[in-house]
Amino acid sequence: MNSGLAVTSPTAELHACLDRLATIEPSRLGDEEQARLLLELSRAESRLAGLRLALLAVAEKAQTARRAGAASTGQWAARLVHADGGDTQRQVGLATGLDGHAPTRRALSEGKISPAHAEVIVRADRQLPATVSPEQRSAVERSLLTRAETLSPSSLRRVARRALSAIEPDRAVVDAHEDAILRDEEAEARARTRLSLHDDHDGTVSGRFTVPTLQGHLLRKILETVTAPRRGRLGSLLAQSGAAHGVHTDWDHARGTAFCELLEHLPTDHLHPRTAATVVVTLDDATLRGAVAAAGLDTGDSISSGEARRLACNAGVMPAVLGGRSEVLDLGRLKRLFSPSQRIALGLRFKTCAADGCERPFAWCELHHRRPWSRQGPTDLADAVPLCHFHHQRIHDTGFVHASLPDGSVRFSRRR
Known part of the structure; x- marks a missing residue:
């Protein structure tokens, strides 16, 4: 009982003191x-x-x-x-x-x-x-x-x-x-380096990352260069816009906008395969020319027609319709690996892994021969099926067999 009083009395005095401090009005204090x-x-x-x-x-x-x-x-x-x-x-x-x-x-x-x-x-x-x-x-x-x-x-x-x-x-x-x-x-x-991304399903993706100090400062300098009013194009535009409206620039928003611009201009030529870091936008010719209609992404999401047309100004446009100068999509037995063009074409048919019930996006998938190359399977578009890493490994496991469903997906079952 005494120990309880020993704790309660000083802490009560502490809170009483804090109550008195709370009566101080900082605005009435001198510097x-x-x-x-x-x-x-x-x-x-x-x-x-x-x-x-x-x-x-x-x-x-x-x-x-x-x-x-x-x-x-x-x-x-x-x-x-x-x-x-x-x-x-x-x-x-x-x-x-x-x-x-x-x-x-x-x-x-x-x-x-x-x-x-x-x-x-x-x-x-x-x-x-x-x-x-x-x-x-x-x-x-x-x-x-x-x-x-x-x-x-x-x-x-x-x-x-x-x-x-x-x-x-x-x-x-x-x-x-x-x-x-x-x-x-x-x-x-x-x-301790980490990066997590979360689709907010409201048109935004939130994320959190931890990187070493060097890379963190590199990113900071790049973003500050883009947003600096006297040095960066984007920063100048933001500063002018803020001044015109009589408001201060929201620099967190400015850095976020700069980060988006950075992502859109990251070089991917050195990546293998390059298409793994390529977001494919699917839209018809009318939308490209000005019609209002949503455009599909190979990740399963959609973007507005205006955003798609903006991307088309700086991106490569590959026709996926008849009448265009298309690339050869059937390679027969000449090559074992599917080509980037075949991957893009397959992304127009599949939005996710082809395994029945799997929702991993197409961008994560590897291309699998329906009839194995080792068994004289051709490297043709009709023979290609996208599988995530897990299901690609599983489909090559001798303990499982797979069957193609009418919608093009793949169902697994254990070999009896």
């Missing part, structure tokens, strides 16, 4: 008062974060989560405060890492540094060579704490790569250690 309040609030946030990390470290050691039926301390904390499990688990990692860094833990509890600074310092200690003594590690920690009071976490991170200089006079050794850290960071970044 110096605003700056002082911002500094004090930031210091208070760091002190509270330090207390939170200390609590998480104790809970981790005491295995509080297990008694509460949670799989980990991070999960237990996330459930209590309705936070994301990944964030709380990272906080648990920092909390346990601070156990061996009393000076850093104390600086955080006093509000001299932020949790982000503390994370940089703990990581820097882990990256020191195994030959560094405890006394030398303490010297490195003190050096980084001094810099942390005047640097942002990102700036401190760059300094921390050369933290060894606090105890190592040989610059060549420090340079080599920094290079090794960068190599490890690059390898870790490559392992």
Whole structure:
């Protein structure tokens, strides 16, 4: 009972203090008062974060989560405060890492540094060579704490790569250690590289990506070049449009538009097969000439007639009707692999994998001979069937047979 009162009383006082702070009207404060309040609030946030990390470290050691039926301390904390499990688990990692860094833990509890600074310092200690003594590690920690009071976490991170200089006079050794850290960071970044795309079914596709710093800055520079008012065509147009309407340019929208332009102009000549990175738009001659009708994509989606005509201005147009100068689509036994022209032509008939019930888009598919090439099957359009990688492997598995259905799809069954 006493322990409950010991917790409740200080936290009640804390909330009462916050209630009094909430009565302050920032608009009535002078510049110096605003700056002082911002500094004090930031210091208070760091002190509270330090207390939170200390609590998480104790809970981790005491295995509080297990008694509460949670799989980990991070999960237990996330459930209590309705936070994301990944964030709380990272906080648990920092909390346990601070156990061996009393000076850093104390600086955080006093509000001299932020949790982000503390994370940089703990990581820097882990990256020191195994030959560094405890006394030398303490010297490195003190050096980084001094810099942390005047640097942002990102700036401190760059300094921390050369933290060894606090105890190592040989610059060549420090340079080599920094290079090794960068190599490890690059390898870790490559392992964490991800790209996810989601069709919102409202005319947009949302996505999220994580790429290494180098490639991220390359993308940023390309987009900034396209959108910069004084350098890029698109940026100039957007800036002029914004000025004309008396509004500020939405730069997030500008970068999104620039990204679309970048995607449409990516070179695909070096890809094999090139058609794998080609979106095929199907429309009739009347629509191409100005009629209003939707145009189909080989991914199974549709676009407006205006968008299709815009793409036709810069894209290659291949007639898929009689009367045009068509390419040979039947190759007989002259070639084993289907040609890009055959793939495009087949995409006019199939929108997905031909396996019955499979909805993987045609763009993902590989072309399969209905009658195997090894059994004298021809490389003709009529003999081609698109299959996703999974079903293409399965169709070559001797444990399965397939039969063509009237609509051109393929049904699998286990061989009896």
